[in-house]
Amino acid sequence: MNIAIRKPSLGSAATAFLAKRHKLLIDGEWVDARSGKTFTVEDPATEEKIAEVPAGDKADIDLAVAAARRAFETGPWSRISPAERSRLVWRLGDLLEQHADEFAELEALDNGKPVTNARRGDVQGSIDMFRYMAGWATRLNGETIPVSSAGNWHAYTLREPVGVVGQIIPWNFPLMMAAWKLAPALASGCTIVLKPAEQTPLSALRFGELIQEAGFPAGVVNIVTGFGETAGAALAEHPDVDKVAFTGSTEVGKIIVRAAAGNLKRVSLELGGKSPAIVFPDADLDLAIAGTADAIFYNQGQCCTAGSRLFAHKSIYDRVVAGVSEAAGKLKVGHGLDPSVNLGPLVSKEQHQRVTGFLQSGREEGAEVVTGGSTIGNQGYFVEPTVLAQTNRDMRVVREEIFGPVVCVQSYDDDDLDAVARFANDTEYGLQASVWTRNLKVAHMMARKIRAGTICINTHNYGDPAWPFGGYKQSGWGREMGKEVMEHYTETKAVAARL
């Protein structure tokens, strides 16, 4: 497959933002990195430079954490009412909605993803997240506790914000990952130092402007762009940070845990996945084929929940393989800014090398390449949507997270649900699984048997602000969204009064 990559023009708002000199947001001011260093941001479809942003490091993280600490302890934010906090968080959703098209374009340009998906998925999902979380600000109540000690007692709990939070986010859904982390932290009254991924810093910097426009006091949200090994590491190990929230690779997740040990800061982690999609013989096959294709090709396969291990019962295996391959062939590949495109480039050269390395390894280990399997063109980081059939549990492509549009299909010939669940659970990850069947009993029994934080029935890559999301096993610690996420951003204080 060879395509010519044409870059559509940007709207005026995104163009105006890109023309600015980009800075860090620290203590309510836009400032250069202390070192004066910057790094280049590129368009992954054309490899052209699109921006230069500050390369923040430990010195900038120190300033940002100090600002967040002041805002938390003594600033106006420390005295704000829950209702006022709720109003501010809600306002972020409104402002994002007003600038939705601009954000979708920035996301498509910076990450490479299709702009249509960015608008409907990333931007809308972020708007919804701020609105949902705004409601929690006024609902973080403690309880009265009927203690049994001798005498008269009044015992109760308070829910208090955990404090200064470091948030380190990835490049696959840059704005939405920021929203998932900022919204609950702000609703609960924390202050924040946010470090966007070095591949995709732009939407977070633009969002910093909306945070100021919304009226958040200085220092409540600080944004430091920079590399993982410098800015990220300094934030994870900082002795004055009370909690770190991380989304990214399992490898870096383990580094974060070690870094956090210094002051025993709280840690929540959303890490990798190798999610199974299981098609039962009685499934609505049109739905299952379209759904399992989307499960792996959406966002170029760069989803932590991507349905990368596809299990099809022997009786329908050939139809599923043919159907998913046909769906792959129909995807329109091109520049993410083209509204008719369904598949953009991977985010970076590094990711392109990683994914093409896996394609090579799959071939060497004997997988059958039914469709795709190659890089596209010689400009930008495109790879073909790929279906690898005849795969098995021992292959690297089946065991490791590829994070690209590559699905490994395996056939199974077993009607015992425990046996099917064993295939699904044969991974060190446990983030999501999908089950495709018309049989309610099979669906809900499988939901119980699979060891993963989220189970989808006749859908995949599902998400909603009210639906707790996170992983079992090496897919992470804790849950984001829903009422569960508020546990990460609050401490419970128990009070006992002798009456």
Ligand code: NAI
């Ligand atoms: P990564 O885990 O290195 O990057 C994620 C974030 O962590 C970025 O903000 C990065 O700057 C930061 N970071 C990196 N090293 C750090 C350190 N030592 N201390 C503190 N922060 C650090 O992910 P990368 O290298 O971009 O991608 C590698 C693989 O990770 C992908 O192929 C994919 O398998 C997985 N991944 C999973 C994601 C998910 O949503 N669960 C998102 C991104 C990547």
Ligand code: MG
């Ligand atoms: Mg890395």
